[in-house]
Amino acid sequence: METTQQEFGPHPKEYEECISDCFSCYEQCTVCLSHCMSMGGKHVEAKHLSLMMECAQLCSTSASFMQFNSSFAIELCQVCAKVCDACATSCDEVDPEDPVMQECAAMCRQCADSCRNMVQ
Amino acid sequence: METTQQEFGPHPKEYEECISDCFSCYEQCTVCLSHCMSMGGKHVEAKHLSLMMECAQLCSTSASFMQFNSSFAIELCQVCAKVCDACATSCDEVDPEDPVMQECAAMCRQCADSCRNMVQ
Amino acid sequence: METTQQEFGPHPKEYEECISDCFSCYEQCTVCLSHCMSMGGKHVEAKHLSLMMECAQLCSTSASFMQFNSSFAIELCQVCAKVCDACATSCDEVDPEDPVMQECAAMCRQCADSCRNMVQ
């Protein structure tokens, strides 16, 4: 198992910021999902709603992987960065003037950057 | 459906603190769960580990229910308060000197109080 | 901790059916949620969508609680039964002719019954 899982214990310090951003992005996407359902119209189109849910679930999963020092954390963060970017773009397209959407898009972009920094 | 679900829209302001505490407690329990696994011994006894996982999952679920203004949110918070209290007690029993356990116990008690305030 | 958590070990046999129904209902609600998003219109109204997501998440959480022999499992199943019933009613109201909705409603009612049987 040594080849598939890192040493367990305190996780590397560079993980801290990304874990925090993933938890925050999960929370922000849940807030925004609730907002979109209350708005209706373009906010509840399938592509947007599903991206919001995918982003929330994958951010939560990625945070756990990093917290557990999983040897698959980096690889999962690569996918997470792409989903976060797509979710941010979708929020911009649905309503670039809506402050809840913009707050969510900003959080998604910050989380995407943190996930990419993990990879490098 | 009017009898089983509140008006959707901006959720009541008194929800805000409890939603925030539930998200924070979910995050703190995930951190502490990782810590317990790395410690071994009493930290990985079945009763303690399962309570940590139950508390994390129910806090996350309760936060979503409040965020969605579910008419079942209050009832779920009643159960969540009990699980948070039990998790705090378990953390104290496993190691009252361990700072990670104590931080988790404190967060669980704060979340339990917030959930009880929802009920009243 | 003895007062807040049952003896750990093989869970009572009467749990088996309810655990299985909760996992199946979680899966069915995820399938139906995807269907509703693709349909649009009444299928994506806030009250319905949020009930679908609440039901999926609480069924998954309840299954874990039973699997872990949590002393809070019975209490959580009481709430789960109500959410499942509300979700079934909502599926009926959105489209009583839609086979995906009807399959989901039937699964929700079966899960609600199993959860109530746990309680008695």
Place this chain on the structure above:
Amino acid sequence: METTQQEFGPHPKEYEECISDCFSCYEQCTVCLSHCMSMGGKHVEAKHLSLMMECAQLCSTSASFMQFNSSFAIELCQVCAKVCDACATSCDEVDPEDPVMQECAAMCRQCADSCRNMVQ
């Protein structure tokens, strides 16, 4: 958004088996996780427990991504296949004679194969 998300609607038929396997693997890992906690000893070593939790959470997330026809589903399944394989190996290493562990290992390998078939 057209470039980051597939057409929404009924998902491709080749997804069906993989979605079903991911849901089943999530369920089986939850069952096995409960078993491991009740056994103690090697069953609750950090590397094994965290792999069980990672596998359960990622299988559940991957199933949702496929269900929602996410354009990131294939990429996520690539990571999921690796986690499933690592979890199966870990179950074998912990106790190759334990029937619960062996059932879990078999389900993980079946799910890994399904996820790899998605990729090809």
